[in-house]
Ligand SMILES: NC(=O)N[C@@H](CC(=O)O)C(=O)O
Ligand SMILES: [Zn+2]
């Protein structure tokens with residue numbers, strides 16, 4: 001099968017683009033250039049849209065096995081394709097938790113059969129995510145280990161996990177949340193929770209565990225990666241850790257970069273996620289942290305829940321929002337269109353930098369590279385609408401937002417896995 005994508009625009013540097021055709025044969029890019037001659041079995045006119053290596057989202061919940069009413073590996077990966085995301089990493093807070101080689105292999109089997117994009121599967125740090133017994137890390141050959149969904153509550157367990165992961169040269173990825181500081185909180189402890197009369201979640205719930213873990217990472221030498229950083233003090237702790245030479249990295253979500261507690265209009269669980277939307281000052285610290293390299297990249301924490309589950313208000317609904325279908329458009333609209341970052345910077349933080357941090361293969365737009373590609377329409381706007389989602393769930397406060405940067409086409413291994421109508 002030979003395919004030519006005509007009249008795309010690739011990034012040269014900053015925000016500068018140049019018109020190119022891209023030829024793909026047997027899943028590989030075989031030519032890039034202007035007005036390329038030749039006969040091809042299939043030709044697609046990109047009409048001046050951006051063509052770029054596919055995005056990587058290192059933090060998603062695909063809910064399989066166990067919670068397939070919220071999402072499956074099939075629907076989650078279709079949603080990824082619609083977002084221009086060609087590689088994802090799925091969290092292990094499934095049922096069962098993949099805490100044995102057999103349970104882990106069972107998920108790999110589903111991925112092999114069902115996934116339309118590249119899906120990596122995390123293994124947990126402890127059995128049942130319970131902070132007690134470490135999984136057999138050498139027996140479960142995952143790219144990284146995490147208990148995302150819950151924090152590792154005891155320092156001793158985290159220390160032993162880090163020692164083992166360091167020995168295997170694998171990262172420890174941490175959802176940082178000290179349960180003893182939670183006091184039943186459901187949203188950020190700030191202004192809005194008082195206005196709405198809801199119990200708050202302190203910033204130190206997160207930042208104190210990050211501080212603990214950075215010290216443990218320093219003595220164990222492990223690569224320690226922090227999920228969904230939300231608080232100013234957390235950014236400061238990571239910045240200081242990096243300065244001391246600790247192998248610490250961090251991610252930030254589009255929702256924590258774009259929203260803060262002031263944007264919560266009323267008691268609606270569409271605004272409920274963990275960690276919560278924090279103060280304006282926290283939001284600004286996250287943006288600064290991303291811009292200065294303290295936070296290494298963007299990940300969505302795509303966390304689908306059913307409409308029924310999310311219709312129970314802040315107190316009773318589960319934490320989490322979807323994000324994989326809208327991450328590029330939201331970030332492009334709010335940060336590149338407004339001049340706060342270049343397109344080059346954004347794409348690196350949604351692709352190349354993620355690959356660098358986790359030592360994953362990264363497909364550049366070059367002859368000889370595997371054709372994992374995304375095409376984005378930067379010129380026209382559209383309204384984010386739940387009826388368009390390929391995800392089973394639509395729980396996000398961004399429904400109704402007007403954005404630029406719709407994904408028009410996605411290819412994995414040279415095959416079209418998403419094409420906008
Ligand atoms: N982020 C969330 O609010 N929820 C996630 C768990 C998590 O990422 O901590 C989920 O699994 O629903
Ligand atoms: Zn988490």
Ligand SMILES: [Zn+2]
Pocket residue numbers: 059060061091148149301303
């Ligand atoms: Zn998560």
